[in-house]
Amino acid sequence: MVFRQVHPNHWDGKNPNSVAFSPTPKDQDQLSVDDASLVTAEESWTHFTKNLGLQSVGVWAVTANEIASSGELALLRAPITGQTDVQKDNPAHCLIDFSKLTTKGQKKRCAQQLALLASVRGCQFQPVA
Helix, strand or coil, rough: CEEEEHHHHCCCCCCCCHHHHHHHHHHEEEEEEEECCCCCHCCCCCCHHHHHCCCCEEEECCCHHHHHHHCCEEEEEECCCCCCCCCEEEECCCEECCCCCCHHHHHHHHHHHHHHHHHCCCEEEEECC
């Protein structure tokens, strides 16, 4: 299983939308996630919000099998180590590779499927407001 952080703009107050599971142009078809076998959902959220200073309303998850079931997405290990600020290292970092998808429609369909699967599973960690 891998954890995905969800930005406040990418959820409806209960579940993430497909944008939360879509790589942006700067991501070059690679969606960042964290390996749940190496970190807890809370640890993933803390690293993302405290160490990196980014926003997340919570953590949702999908499995490697769910990612692979599209036939076009791949899960890649991509640990981040050796940063000048070791607080930014992330040995649990992985990427969901969308590069085999050639159209925006294909990418959106896969992102919608991942968001739906994550929503059905439910939020894995949400900070107390």
